[in-house]
Amino acid sequence: MFLTFYNSLTKRKQPFTPSHPGRVTLYCCGVTVYDDCHLGHARSYLGWDVLRRYLRWRGYVVHYVQNFTDIDDKILNRARAEGTTMAAISERYIQRYFEDMHRLNVMDADEYPRVTEHIEAIHELIGQLEAKGYAYAAGGDVYYRVEQFADYGQLSGRSLATLQAGASGRDLAATAKANPADFALWKGAKPDEPAWDSPWGPGRPGWHIECSAMIRARLGATIDIHGGGGDLVFPHHENEIAQSQAANGKPLANYWLHNGMVTVKGEKMSKSLGNFTTIRDLLEGRWPEYPQPVDPMVVRLFVLQGHYRKPLDFTKDAIAAAINSWQTLKAGLLFGDHHGAALGWSVAPLQSSLQELSLDNPWVERFQTAMDDDLNTPGALAVLFELAKGLQREGNRLVHEGKPQSRPDVLLQQWQTLLHLSQVLGFEAKANGTAGDLDEAAIADLIQQRQAARQQRDFAMADDIRDRLAAGGITVVDQPDGEVRWHWQ
Ligand SMILES: Nc1ncnc2c1ncn2[C@@H]1O[C@H](COP(=O)(O)OP(=O)(O)OP(=O)(O)O)[C@@H](O)[C@H]1O
Ligand SMILES: [Zn+2]
Secondary structure (H helix, E strand, O other), X not given: OOOEEEEOOOOEEEEOOOOEOOEEEEXXXXXXXXXXXXXXXXXXXXXXXXXHHXXXXXXXXXXXXXXXXXXOHHHHHXXXXXXXXXXXXXXXXXXXXXXXXXXXXXXXXXXXXXHHHOHHHHHHHHXXXXXXXXXXEEOOEEEEOHHHOOOXXXXXXXXXXXXXXXXXXXXXXXXXXXXXXXXXXXXXXXXXXXXXXOOOOOEEEOHHHHHHHHHHHHHOOOEEEEXXXXXXXXXXXXXXXXXXXXXXXXXXXEEEEEEOOEEEOOEEOOOOOOOOOEHHHHHOOOOOXXXXXXXXHHHHHHHHOOOOOOOEEOOHHHHHHHHHHHHHHHHHHOHHHHHOOOOOOOOOOOOOOHHHOOOOOHHHHHHXXXXXXXXXXXXXXXXXXXXXXXXXXXXXXXXXXXXXXXXXXXXHHHHHHHHHHHHHOXXXXXXXXXXXXXXXXXXXHHHHHHHHHHHOOOHHHHHHHHHHHHHOOEEEEEOOOOOEEEEEO
């Protein structure tokens, strides 16, 4: 079995071979830090988190770098609106980025370079491009001369001729560009804007140059994998390639991976369209469609139930389905906590390492086959759900019939397999203390409210309360005699 990725550069699935055996260099474009992250961002970084976890699980040492764009018009506008500095805005949203990602159990990157820390490296790169004839200064700006780079369009498939035909005369008139397809490497300072000194006069870097400079500074000329959202293919990634390859004389990345968009009614979720839901609003019960706290693992499940390259529509139904699925998976993950003692297990949950799990374990094999196939997380999750459902059935037998069908050691192995494989996808269940957890008084209260709603034939309200209980891990069972029982899932 070998690992394959769909490479956007070659437009086909390819076996993965890193430049140095056993080691992987990975760079993913990071956020522009002017506001809270929405679910589109969550998808992107959850996706790369799983890529990274999976590479590690496959035995690679991964060096993962993700930038923060901390120089940008949007940050500047926000700073102006709040009467503060770009640095203060960036700092705030970098901290909030970490809070959000930690809640989603996204592992920290090895390095988080910022543009403001790489001004020198950017100057050096622009200087080299200029010396090689790929860049020219004009009107206080510096532009990349696209015509000079024969491979322009290799990633996006857009030819220079089409780009030129599509560019309006206005583009050219508004700047000092020689050709409408050229793009800014350095933007001359405008009055009242933060500016950095440079050999071309004061100003600030264009957007694309930052990634080329940071990749070279932190990871070298050629990296194994470059990731980012599909919306970045053109112009951002095309321009990264043009800059890096022209300056270094080597390819920028051997594999390009792009995630599909989170959409709302078919449109990309984005700040500019105003159709976004932030991660924290969803987790903290402020999404009007589902005004209850959502477990961060539900977000992870919502994302991973789709293949990373496909669009993913954010709807109430999709979240409700993920809530249900998480209850199943969580019950499986907590099987040992709930039933281990009754089964006479003495082994602490994660004591056995993966190596100790039998290699011909069919679940591990199926999981790996799915993930090796361009990170087929829906396929991998199907394996986890099969395990979780089997354990849940056995838990019920144990509770209701006094003993399970399978031997306790077989169940132990299944449970440990489930824990291990879930961790590869970043799923962890806590027995207590998750956002949705309720204490017994609150449960009794909600059950009473549900009964009252049912008596008033307000079934929508009754269902909402049952969902709220389910989100807290409680199953409500209506007895034929009208009694209501509940149990932890
Ligand atoms: N709706 C989305 N679905 C999936 N990925 C997204 C979505 N929106 C942004 N991303 C990805 O998140 C990463 C960070 O994006 P960035 O900070 O540039 O946001 P953006 O695209 O400007 O978003 P917005 O337009 O909402 O501000 C990029 O890789 C981008 O492709
Ligand atoms: Zn980038």
